[in-house]
Amino acid sequence: MITAEKERELRRFAADIRIECMKQFRAIGIGHVGGVMSICDLMACLYGEAMRVDPKDPHWEQRDRFIMSKGHAGPAMYAALALKGYFDPKELVTLNQPGTNLPSHTDRNRTPGVDMTTGSLGQGFSSGLGIALGCRMKKLQNDVYILLGDGECQEGQVWECAMFAPAKRLTNVIAFIDNNKLQLDGSVEDVSGVHDFGGKFREFGWQVIDVSDGNEVSQIMEAIHQAKEDREHPSMIILNTKKGKGCFFAEDVFNHNIPVAKEQAEQALAELTAYKDSL
Ligand SMILES: Cc1ncc(C[n+]2csc(CCOP(=O)(O)OP(=O)(O)O)c2C)c(N)n1
Incomplete structure (x- = not known):
């Protein structure tokens, strides 16, 4: 259990991450808004509490690692990293511009704090x-x-990984599925019929933890604590999230890389800021 004070701090951090994401999208006029907004609460929990990292020493050998296997959600990670002091938040508006250190998909050779280059789905897990x-x-x-x-x-x-981690007793792995039910071109159910992630990973030998509201920081932290307590299995935390969470024009929209008009971004920023101020 986290304290009420910590919960508020993480909620506000998540709100700040969403605000910084929207500013990135406003600057370039396009972005993976849905897939980014759905994971901002997780980013807040990882970088605001759970992970042992040192922003001043991104290569510290003992650090926890984070791999953004759904690499298109880079902007959420960049916002968290910048707000934690890995680099100057002013850099955020260079997202995906020529010469930037912040390509739309995470790149370990460009961005301090990024541990693996991703974007080709599945590979980050391996x-x-x-x-x-x-x-x-x-x-x-x-x-x-x-x-x-x-x-x-x-x-x-992904399913090779599902077999590999328990077979090698990788009990230092805490993985998450951003279960927002939507993908690039429709619902996950319609595209492939993949369902019951929990049952499948459990069968492969993972500890599975289901989080009913994956946009709720207290539930996410509870799940991470539970994962850390089990040193017999790798852990898979299933976050039931809302794609586009907190952004009025992206909530529950499956589209992937969407245009963001200046006026839309301004309205979203006003709403996100009002929400943060209400916390
Ligand atoms: C190997 C591979 N195939 C296809 C793509 C194109 N692609 C990028 S994101 C995406 C959909 C991903 O859906 P999901 O994992 O549910 O992420 P969300 O949209 O919810 O963020 C696809 C098909 C890719 N990046 N890599």
Whole structure:
């Protein structure tokens, strides 16, 4: 359980992350708004509380790692990193512009705090498990956090990972599925019929934790605590989220990379700021 004070702090951090994401989209006029907004609460929990990291020393060997396997959600990670002091928040508006350190998909060679280059769905999960195995071989006491999209789980590679992590007893892995039920071109159910992620991962040997509201920081933190307590299995936390959460023109819209008009961005920013001020 987190304190009421910590809960408020994380909610406000999540609101700030959404605000900084919207400013990034406003600057370039387009973005993966839905897939970004659905995970801002998770970013707040990871960078605001759960992860052992040092923004002044992004390569600190003992640090926890985070792999954004649904790499198109880079802007949410960039906002969290900038707000935590990895780099100057002024850089955020360079998102995806020529010469930027912030490409739309996360790139470990560009951005301080990004541990793996991602974007080709499925591959971040494999890389993350490789990193977890490497950390364990080095006897590091850290955890490796990995975030997958629910549509991403249609990749066959994801199910190789589902087998691999329990087989190698990668108990330092805490993975998440952003279960917002929507993908690029429709609902996940319609596109592939993949469902019951919990049952499937449990069957492969993972500890599965279902979070009924994956946009609620107290529930996310509770799940992470539970994951950390189990050192017998890798953990898969299923976050039931809302795609586009908090953004009036993107909530529950499946479209992937959407145009963002200046007026839409201004209205969204006003709403997000009013929400933050109400917390
Ligand atoms: C291997 C691969 N195939 C296809 C794509 C194109 N693509 C990018 S995002 C996406 C949909 C992902 O859906 P989901 O994982 O549910 O993420 P969300 O839209 O909810 O953020 C697709 C098909 C890709 N990036 N990589």
